[in-house]
Amino acid sequence: MAPSTARKPVSCGLRARKKQRTRDALIRAALELCTAQGYDATTVDEIAAAVDVSQRTFFRYFTNKEEVVFAVQEMVEARFVDELRRRPAAEAPLTALRSAVVLAWDEIGAAIESVVPVELHMRSYQMIESTPALVAAHLRRSSDLEEEVAQLIARREGLDAGLDPRPRVLVAVFSGVMRAAGKVWGEGEDCSVDSLRTLTESHLDHIRPAIDDDWRAGR
Amino acid sequence: MAPSTARKPVSCGLRARKKQRTRDALIRAALELCTAQGYDATTVDEIAAAVDVSQRTFFRYFTNKEEVVFAVQEMVEARFVDELRRRPAAEAPLTALRSAVVLAWDEIGAAIESVVPVELHMRSYQMIESTPALVAAHLRRSSDLEEEVAQLIARREGLDAGLDPRPRVLVAVFSGVMRAAGKVWGEGEDCSVDSLRTLTESHLDHIRPAIDDDWRAGR
DNA sequence: TGTCAACTGTCAGTGGCTGACATTAATCTC
């Protein structure tokens, strides 16, 4: 992840605390406005005005309009990578990935809530899935994450991701499936965390059956 | 695919021919300028000026600056979907996908050459992979294609993509792997079609081994 | 040949985003 945004050590000085507060406020305002009236219909000027800062200041906190929308996602992803690093070496690669996802979701709730209501974050996730520009940004971010995770898996297994394609392939498979699950969830009605988790797990369970040669024999 | 751009029936009237020529010229100019000086450093005004039309006209042919870069890709994708439709029903899903890719590449060369030199198209592919904004657009486009292909696979196997996750999962796996291969190719030196094909096939061959539980036992 | 419809150019305007410079406010030093 970007090292600049990952840290958040309780903020000691007054200046740092103030900064953190504006940042969180910008995120909250952005998510509220965008989920309410749509991403495209929301201008950066509006978001900045809602927090009572200038547009220029907004762009000092976030490099572009998209970034503010993914600020919370980034926390979750950092957590996922963290959990993955902690997985025992004996665990099979695909299993480790799966466990890391489940664990990350279990423990991230509180951290999210300190910035925005979880419910708002969930709604924002669905907004992302239904906004072409954000889908694109989301996919690119996922792709960057994939690279990082592929390197991690390669190291875990004592391989070189540049030579052995399996780490990248596995990660591509994994995150492709995660994305498919997220998309289905985003289109559905139930916007609870539980339903997202259930959907994800059931999708992961289908990887092996899906690449089997004959689906018709299996049922 | 977008129905408006897919057709290209030799253009009968003078008007239609003229339109086709401007469109092709815009694509060629765009790819040449962008590969030479970078996507971000190339303005739409420049591209339009190179073809001697107004900026407004450019935006009547392409909805945005990104789209012109993917015009050729779109031809290839349309071809792939076409080949996939022709695959015998007896073929296993993953095998059908693989065959369709290989066949599409075999026969698309000439069609590409009628718009831009194949070498320019290959260079533009690498430019895409190294330009964040275009990576994002590329991923979003792939995701749309995935949806279409998933529906196709589902129909082929007599399933409902909304109920059975296997079509989506398989397609997610497949295109994730294709993307991984494309990325590796884009970073490498050899920008030939052959090397892209070889890389793709070797990546596809690794799907099964990659999801196996124990990689260390396999070598 | 004249009429219709499609294609194009011009212009004005919006919104995302950036560099430069001045201003304010927190921190550090003595």
Next chain:
DNA sequence: GAGATTAATGTCAGCCACTGACAGTTGACA
């Protein structure tokens, strides 16, 4: 605690992608 230092912010000017409206031009077709 006053003044020097440095970080954060506001203002302004400007670029570029993109759009709507209107007018002019040019193929198509009767």
